[in-house]
Amino acid sequence: MTTALHEIAVRQIKGVSAQKEQELHAFGIQTVADLLDYFPFRYEDYRVRDLAEVKDGEKATVQGKIMSTPSLQRYGRGKSRLSCRVAVDHMLLTAVWFNRNFLQSQLTPGREITITGKWDQNRRQVTVTDSEFPDKGTAKTGTLQPVYSVGGAITQSWMRKTIKQALEQYGSMIPEVLPYVLTSKYQLIPRREAVMRMHLPGDAVEGQAARRRMVYEELFLFQLKLHAFRAQTRGKADGVTHTTDNETIRSFVKGLPFELTESQKKVINEIMYDMRQPYSMNRLLQGDVGSGKTVVAAVALYAAVKSGHQGALMVPTEILAEQHGRTLDKLFSPYGIQIALLTGSLGERRRREILAGLQMGLIDIVVGTHALIQEDVFFRSLGLVVTDEQHRFGVNQRSILRRKGMNPDVLTMTATPIPRTLAITAFGDMDVSTIKERPQGRKPIKTYWVKHEMLDRVLGFIRREVGEGRQAYVICPLIEESDKLDVQNAIDLHIQLQQAFPDLKVGLLHGRLPASEKEEVMRLFSEAETHVLIATTVIEVGVDVPNATLMIIMDAERFGLSQLHQLRGRVGRGGHQSFCVLVADPKSETGRERMQVMTETDDGFEVARRDLELRGPGDFFGTKQSGLPEFKVADMAADFAVLETARDDAAEMVTQPDFWERPDYTALHQYLMREQIFQGELLD
Structure with a gap:
């Protein structure tokens, strides 16, 4: 939209008081433009239907004639049930209203009535939610009514009325933002008409045409923003140019205690190519x-270190930081590379030593949690930033670490395989590298789903694996008992398993333990001094114990698919056959589908694709700080084909030499200026 509607306060709409304006602000609605773009998330269907086409339990609107005197029953405190017989077509049904006794005088035999409600086929009864009388003039009958996300003092009817008023006052000012070349290519209706029809669809066809237009616009503008930003930053040769040659890299790789897969070698080549360029790398691994x-x-x-710079690896948990620290120390100690660990639980003296070492360049690589982004952390020459499980960090946290160097290269890692659907939206500004193979010698993990009554057999399974010299994880969703959730909790289960296995060492790990205790629990498990580890999802990411071959997940239906797959990935890291047992009694269809997906495949990309279908993109990462765009109309899974088209259109448009000069793109230029893509801090 042009600046005009963005500059008109929502208070200027008739009927919006100062108090209502404040309440709208809580919904992120400041201006008329914000209100007009506050689209309904669904529609109530008040179009009259033939009862023969209505399924049992469905909501429907029907017209008929009242055939009996209404009956009123009172029960409880202020509760009532009002009913009468209504003839609809050739059928006599019962219409029931709860707590609407004021309607009794209006329900006169012989009067025409339109009722909307849930149809009970067996009882031939409609439980009425809305009713209207044609002789009074109908307001809703025959229409699709918008349903908005509302709350507090903002009611559905007030929102409908206010948006209708805004359209009357300012509808003529809604400008076109897409150029003619796109609207004609895809036969999209004008923006003004689309906004009107999103709020007031005359029928389903008009509503679909409006949604089609707004979905394309939303996805195209988002992709345009990404590609314009990329075009601006890609040309800047102000990054770190790493100079390490291929022979040095080959020598290091030859010294590794294992053979790299072809997939790993390919990805390393892609990363090294980027690191040698004069612009800042931004790659997702x-x-x-x-x-x-x-x-x-x-x-x-x-x-990075061999090029004379420093590296930083930021991870979401202290357990993971400690593990990565040990891994890197083992790999780098023969080369004299200095590694330091910086976490929130460090003593003050050690912390000061590390900060001084980083500033003077005595420390080459620092591994840490969000402690790395505190204000007093300075580097002599930060050349590479690696973030692991990056969706655990907010966009701001990642960009703060980046700013601690002069445009360092950035490598972002995730073990949540991201379907292409999300990769080209959330990470549209990044190059994506994918490792597709398992390391040699790794066997697929066998996954089983059992009900709670089979727990004795599961315990027998644990004893068998431990008897063969292996170890087991048992994962619980909660730490302590909760009145709200009837779930197995870690502390209780720890006591139960200690009693079940008096001859075994059973450990307990959860997020509320002090860091020193967590480290000790993990050390004992890593060194096989603990046979069974009861844990919450604190071990979900990155913990590596090759001797652990059995993963038991209690109340598995309470976890998302990607989280279940992450947990399963804690086993199968050695040469022995590994197993994952899901203990679950899912009540919902979605819960049962999750269990089926887990037993059918151990391919993370397939799991991710199915997770996206089941949960939708908003919940995919289980965090609001994932950097995922929250679209108003578009759905990344359902509208994937449009997303790919919009991406291609945007990429092509910004590469046109005259893109910034052409007058028919003025609205797009204004949009990009408003989104501040030229300030360099828009995207992480």
């Missing part, structure tokens, strides 16, 4: 759990 991303990051960090 994705690979399934246990695919060997850490060693790829190690090669990149080695290259």
Whole structure:
């Protein structure tokens, strides 16, 4: 939209008081433009239907004639049930209203009535939610009514009335933002008409045409923003140019205690090519759990240090930081590379030593949690930033770490395989590298789903694996008992398993333990002094114990698919056959589908695709700080084809030499200026 509607306060709409204006602000609605773009998330269907086409339990609108005197029953405190017989077509049905006794006098036999409600086929009854009398003039009958996300003092009817008023006052000012070349190519209706029809669809066809237009616009503008930003930053030769040659890298790789897969070698080549360029690398490295991303990051960090710079690896938990610290120390100690660990639980003296070492360049690589982004952390020459499980960090946290160097290269890693659908939206400004193979010698994990009554057999399974010298994880959703959730909790289960296995060492790990205790619990498990580890999802990411071959997940239906797959990936990291047992009694269809997906495939990309279908993109990462765009109309899964088209259109448009000069693109230029893509801080 042009600046005009963005500059008109929502208070200027008739009927919006100062108090209502404040309440609208809570919904992110400041201006008329914001209100007009506040689209309904669904529609109530008040179009009259033939009852023969209505399924049992469905909501429908029907017209008929009242055939009996209404009957009123009172029960409880202020509760009532009002009913009468209504003839609809050739059928006599019962219409029932709850707590609407004021309607009794209006329900006169012989009067025409339109009722909307849930149809009970067996009882031939409609439980009425809305009713109207044609002799009074109908307001809703025959229409699709918008349903908005409302709350507090903002009611559905007030929102409908206010948006209708805004359209009357300012509808003529809604400008076109897409150029004619696109609206004609895809036969999209004008923006003004689309906005009107999104709020007031005359019928389903008009509503679909409006949605089609707004979905394309929303996805195209988002992609345009990404590609314009990329075009602006890609040309800037102000990044770190790493100079480490191929022979040095080959020598390091030959010294590794294992052979790299072809997939790992390909990804390393892509990363090294970027690191040698004069612009700042921004690459996403994705690979399934246990695919060997850490060693790829190690090669990149080695290259940065050999080029005379420092590296930083930021991870979401202290357990993971400690593990990565040990791994890198083992790999780098023969080369004299200095590694330091910076976490929130460090003593003040050690912390000061590390900060001084980083500033003077005595420390080559620092591994840490969000402690890395505190104000007093300075580097002599930060050349490479690696973030692991990046969706655990907010966009701001990642960009703060980046700003601690002069446009350092950035490598972002995730073991949540991202379907292309999300990769080209959330990470549209990044190059994506994917590790597709498992390291040699890794066997697929066998996954089973059992009900709670089979727990004795599961315990027998644990004893069998431990008897063969292996170890087991048992995962619970909660730490302590909760009145709200009837779930197995870690502390209770720890006591139960200690009693079930008096001859075994059973450990307990959860997020509320002090850091020193967590480290000790993990050390005992890593060194096989603990046979069974009861844990919450604190072990979900990155913990590596090759001797652990059995993963038991209690109340598995309470976890998302991607989280289940992450947990499963804690086993299968050695040469022995590994197993994952899901203990679940899912009540919902979605819960049962999750269990089926987990037993059908151990391919993380397939799991991610199915997770996206089941949960939708908004919940995919289980965090609001994922950097995922929240679209108003578009759905990344359902509208994937449009998304790809919009991306291609945007990429082509910004590469046109005259893009910034052409007058028919003026509205797009204004949009990009408003979105501040030229300030360099828009995207992480």
